[in-house]
Amino acid sequence: MRWSISRFHGRTVALAAALLLAAAGTVTAAAPPASASIAVSVSVDAAQQLATIPSTGVGTNVAVYDPNMTRSDIPGLLGAEGVGSVRYPGGSVADVYHWQTNTEESGGYVAPNTDFDTFMGTARAAGAQPTITVNYGTGTPQEAASWVQYANVTKRYGVKYWEVGNEQYGNGEYGSPWETDHHSSHSATTYANNVLQYISAMKAVDPSIKIGAVLTTPGGWPDGITGPGDTADWNHTVLSIVGSKIDFVIVHHYPNSTSEADLLTKPQADIPRITGTVRSLIKQYAGTNADSVGIAVTEANATSYRDTSPNGLFAPDEYVTWLENGAFSVDWWDMHNGTDCTGLTSVEGATDYNDYGMLSSGASCEPPLNTPFPAYYGTQMITKLGAAGDTMVKATSSNSLLSAHTVRRANGDVDVMLINKDPDNDATVSLGYSGFTPSAAAPTVYSYLKNAHSITSATAGSATQQTVPAYSVVVVQIHPADAACRVVYNKNEWPGGLIGSVTLTNNSLGQINGWDLGFNFGGDTQITAQWNATVKQSGPSINAGNTSSNVSVAQGGSVYWGFQGTWSSSDADPSQFWLNGASCSIG
Known part of the structure; x- marks a missing residue:
């Protein structure tokens, strides 16, 4: 050969x-002047696991x-x-x-x-x-x-x-x-x-x-x-x-x-x-x-x-x-x-x-x-x-000239790699998220530019908007929004079925004694079995509550529960979660 x-x-x-x-x-070599900019949309589904690094x-x-x-x-x-x-x-x-x-x-x-x-x-x-x-x-x-x-x-x-x-x-x-x-x-x-x-x-x-x-x-x-x-x-x-x-x-x-x-x-x-x-x-x-x-x-x-x-x-x-x-x-x-x-x-x-x-x-x-x-x-x-043990999740780009890869870190951060394959034009990238609520703070951005001899870093753009120079690799490191609680939602799906898991973390200033987690499925998912939680469903609306063995969640502690379900037209992720009525961040 x-x-x-x-x-x-x-x-x-x-x-x-x-x-x-x-x-x-x-x-670091400077990127050549771009003659134009290509517009790209990237969708990140932080709940859709692909593999562990x-x-x-x-x-x-x-x-x-x-x-x-x-x-x-x-x-x-x-x-x-x-x-x-x-x-x-x-x-x-x-x-x-x-x-x-x-x-x-x-x-x-x-x-x-x-x-x-x-x-x-x-x-x-x-x-x-x-x-x-x-x-x-x-x-x-x-x-x-x-x-x-x-x-x-x-x-x-x-x-x-x-x-x-x-x-x-x-x-x-x-x-x-x-x-x-x-x-x-x-x-x-x-x-x-x-x-x-x-x-x-x-x-x-x-x-x-x-x-x-x-x-x-x-x-x-x-x-x-x-x-x-x-x-x-x-x-x-x-x-x-x-x-x-x-x-x-x-x-x-x-x-x-x-x-x-x-x-x-x-x-x-x-x-x-x-x-x-x-x-x-x-x-x-x-x-x-x-x-x-x-x-x-x-x-x-x-x-x-x-x-x-x-x-x-x-x-x-x-x-x-x-x-x-x-x-x-x-x-x-x-x-x-x-x-x-x-x-x-x-x-x-x-x-x-x-x-x-x-x-x-x-x-x-x-x-x-x-x-x-x-x-x-x-x-x-x-x-x-990402690092070993972090989770690779689904990312979709609207343009074949820009590849997108996403990792959900163990600490809740979501990092996105954007690879601009256009040798002449920058990419203006709009990012959208499912299963993750990004912080409003400007993210840390690492860049490897065309013909460069090092990697640079800066605080730049936002979690929803980034410019990726022509022929470059960019990684955007995004923290989750601050809230009294944080939810990590994962699913493994197949046609007509799925297994989901939910990790709820208590970010508040004290212990929670008794919890009720509310959310709405984005599609027509029906829960057929669950573990480590009591679950009530009415249409797309879910209320998951504690069992006798996980009533209390210490400050900084987490509780995990899971379910099996069916779906026909869509198993879209929940976009919001509420713990005892208070909004949680996602991711």
Whole structure:
């Protein structure tokens, strides 16, 4: 595949040592004058949960051929970027890498200080969880099991996630042999049967680990092709054999694009379709195990404009859209990658070095070593949007040139990420809220502007009106309105039904003894069962009261209750809540 060449370890021999150019303190580039403004409406439904941000959500790859992989400044750079997962030992090299000797098959290059223990020191210093790719191509189940033994029994590192091989469908079975595979058969059936052996050997050492199997990306090559050694394509064959035994599946996402504008459509165009297909396959083959099988995107990047502003917009959109659709980890390819300094182009006023790295490798044509590229800053903006454990909720944009993502923080704040994909025009954004009452105070706004070298912050605009500069990423952090009480309303819905939950917090100056929470459904929801509350319903109007076990709510305390219901035309959220007659804030 055309993008794989830059990911081979031989491309990184040009990595050169140089001084770190710190991201902090650099001058922010001014956005170019906008010729016009596009009007966009964004609707935020703070009650419509999509997923919880996982601690492993934002990840990156590192490779044993990178001499700068474990430098002392790397943990700080990864931590500042918000990286919570680091994949090792690096793409295709994993299928020729022997961890015990820290060598590649046939003497390929392995950089000093990239052995497993040194890597683990860097990952732990960064606060990131490792994902280990064991050697399928030239290794054995016993070698993998020994790695688990060393990592989790001998050293007590607690490495949770392990994947069997890299891109095994690239082993020549379908005609493109970029992935080393010394098995006598390269069929999907052979891979899957061997995965069962890896699982058996590795979990015999540590039953608590999670093991993943490689799938082709639905809709990408070679999805849908039946190899000569199989009766079905790769995904159907692999999952029919290992579906009930694996803990997660692995896909990679390198969308091909015809233009900058086309690249920026890919998160919304590709990811819901891919995850829908993968979930359908899991459901088909994993049986009772289906609900517990996760999705890991262990490699992702653009195939063009990698070191320029389009990728600075693509990166956060890519990460967050995958997480909203249920992936538990997305690993960028990669931290450092390198370039041969040929074929350099200019994109939106900046040089594209054809380097897949988040950070400069310090090659002769590049900025100094570890200078962040735009994808780094775009990814760092996710730290302004939310943190592990926060809830991603639904946001809808009226214009495809502006992506919107929303997170409800544990403290009740609602943060909105706005990505303006128009390279020439600012966006005037009107924001509306359901299930949340914003404060009237001006919010804190973080911005990453086109061709900038840092993230800026200011108090700007309002919770309902923001200007997003051309080709920029903005995160608006919004506090809830002050009130004597606060309500967080959540729902998980399906056609004709839903489960709802309500958390009521007492913000008053004293204890509440006996509570009655009133509200009106916005649609035709009918409550059919409830828990932790007594409920009376008259049409859309609800009064939920305390039970004998939750009469009192201390100052600053909360009470939780829930319900199951039905609906036909609409299950729209309540827009107001009243506690003993007093209005509550929402969110």
